[in-house]
Amino acid sequence: MLFMAGSYDFASIEHKWQSRWERESLYRAPNQSEKPKYYALVMLPYPSGDLHVGHAKNYTIGDAVARMRRMLGYNVLNPMGWDAFGLPAENAAIANGADPAAWTTENILKMRRQLRSLGTSYDWSREVATCEPEFYRWNQWLFLRLYDAGLAYKREAPVNWCPHDQTVLANEQVVDGRCWRCEHLVQRRNLSQWFLRITDYADRLLDDLDGLSGWPERTRAMQRNWIGRSEGATFAFAIDGLDAEVDVFTTRLDTIFGVTFLAIAAEHPVVSSLGRIVSAEHAAQIAAFAESLQSKSELERTSLMEKRGIFTGAYAIHPLSRERIPIWVTSYVLAEYGTGAVMGVPAHDERDFEFARKYALPVVTVVVPPNMPPDELPHEPYIEDGRLIASESFSDMSSERARNAIAAHLAALGRGKTSVNYKLRDWLISRQRYWGTPIPIIYCSACGEVPVPDDELPVLLPPGVRLRGEGSPLASVPEFIETTCPKCGGPARRESDTMDTFFESSWYYLRYLDPHNDRLPWSAERAAQWMNVDQYIGGAEHTVLHLLYSRFFYKFFHDRGWVSGSAEPFENLFHQGLVLHDGEKMSKSRGNVVGIDETAEKTGVDAMRLFALYVTPPEETSDWTDEGITGRVRLLNRIWRACEPFFERQHDSGARGLPRPKTAAEKTLLRAVHVAAKSAIDETLSRRFHYNATIAKLDELVNLITESSGTADSPVAAYAVWALPILVAPFAPHIAEELWERFGHTTSVHLEPYLRPDDRALAVDETTLVVQVNGRVRARIVVAPGIGEEEAFALALEEANVRSHLDGKEVRKRIYVPAKLLNIVV
């Protein structure tokens, strides 16, 4: 949009105030303050290089909240930093030889400038970048504390391997069987990897969700789902002819007499022992079958491909019936889930049924619907609870009773016990990549696995490593790998894996509190001052990954006494909606990205902020349109024109208190000022953040000011104009500041208290009473707000339309909502 007559010069105003705010450190958050603290946090960005208007929406919401809280009298901490390790930098290095550190630094510089250009009120003195040694040193330090506590360990395990990124992925990073980042199909590999024992915290992570009333219900539901706690029983099958047992977990112990096969994972440890008791032919078939599954992902095995299996030739002994049960190796049982083996009950489990049908295994029904005649057996698996049959002494019991009775019986025999299983698995943090935090462990042939001593941290990433996109980059750097053992001084090798970047994002919000501490990642004192995060804002895509890991870390910190108060880091959580353009997600490949630099140039940043907040409620997906933003440009221009007559003269009508309206129009105008203020405050305190409604109130207010422009001498009009910069300051901070200065103020409008709604201004002199007959609106009468029921009824009866609908009928009932509604039931 061109610079037009009647519009203000947003470009110079926005530049002017951004640099002045920064020079004066206007948004610095002191650690000590008499005001109550408020920690407003927006998820830190990955420095990918360019911000678009989708980012602008996210940061504008967070910034509006921070600015509102500041004007409501809080000492607000509103920090920003960079999630700076990770694959894009490394992939850029592989693609065009860029140095990941230089690439990242360049992107940070650009994005920091862009974030500033949005008029955000961050305390930049607390900025952190996770790729800096001063930061990742504490990553390593925290890893070692987890290691000391037995929560970090290395083991061989089948893992998710992304062939494109050449690295392993945590379970949570596999989406629909594909890499969450590059969307390549994930494979399975056996590798020795570092894990964090998040499963130790499974019950607390689950239970504490109940207390997170400031979180969206769906986010909590998804975390519950992910943790996947199920109660059941674990019991053992002995193997015929072998001194070994196979444990199985089940939630359906009531179906135990329906077991017709034992299904085990190809990677189950017992598989190799079976080779000793089965024929050479069977052993060869088992090996070939395991081989064929090796590269198949979990998704392929459990959902995509047809269930396959092979009879091992070996038999297990049923723990209760003592029958011989054939042992099958199957594709659909996973070694990493539960015990890696399940009892096959085709009559009462869909997957087992499908498998049994394919391989002609017997189907034995042991649970029937409560009221079913005994001779009518189902042809489909019956997976509901019911009544037991053909189950020895447990026959005729209900499923629920049988589960308890069978568990007790197995326990008495010493062959099983009730147990709890989780879908959640330990968090795999090893990555075979360069651009991440080196795991601070040394391997010595004499002393084994040795942690790097604290005083030797950080273990620095070696610069100038040539990245080719294959193998483990650090393993090929002798200067890095070759070291001496901290214990015995002998030659030793460093760990070449780096950490999953979710490690640092699980605690970065604590580093903001104490960003320059060189003895600890943060001090308990600072944590006590600032935690917990009062409002966390970020995308819903982090519901499981980042938010679950952060909660795990915080509980660990809490157990250590490093943080006090609640054991949950984020008191309130808000997920902003996506921004689409032309109905599609913005992406470079689609060529539909709306950049913030171009938008700032065309319409100004204040208009961009207003539109981001106005177009939909913030949690909804919104569509960015050039037509839509023109409405906000017009609003800003009208605000400017409304204020212009008051420039260059001392304008502090607000300081004289609430003006007295003389006319109905003045009364309406005064009320509009306070309605807008009330909306802004209500939306902030309720944490709905529906500032779209607040900005609509500002539209109404400005419409009224424009209508009353002929009466500029009115004290009420002067008051409304004085209030405008304060009211819009959190949403359009630049124009607010400029207007405030032109009114003759020498201090920032952003240091002003927000306008407190005054009941006298909000009160109305007269109101419209709706008169209904049998719930249908028949008349509207203008009345005084204090009108009583009898008086209202009398007035209603004077209305012709009301009388015609009463029409001599008997009045049975009257419902009266004072001064709002009268419903006459006949």
Place this chain on the structure above:
RNA sequence: GGGGAAGUGGCGGAAUGGCAGACGCAGCCGCCUCAAAAGCGGCCGAGGCAACUCAUGUGGGUUCGACUCCCACCUUCCCCA
């Protein structure tokens, strides 16, 4: 298959048991102007000359009164299998 969220004019949306469609976009008419832009004013769910009637995905229910609460269904999106 299980769980969650949503469904209101041409469009984005407002209304948290009490006047459905605030506010904005688009559109139409007018004023201003030599003209245009900008600005300002008006109209803007459907039917009807009108009184009025219909209308918040569909069908039920609760209630004096339902966009709002309950039940079922349809559609869309998200998560899990």
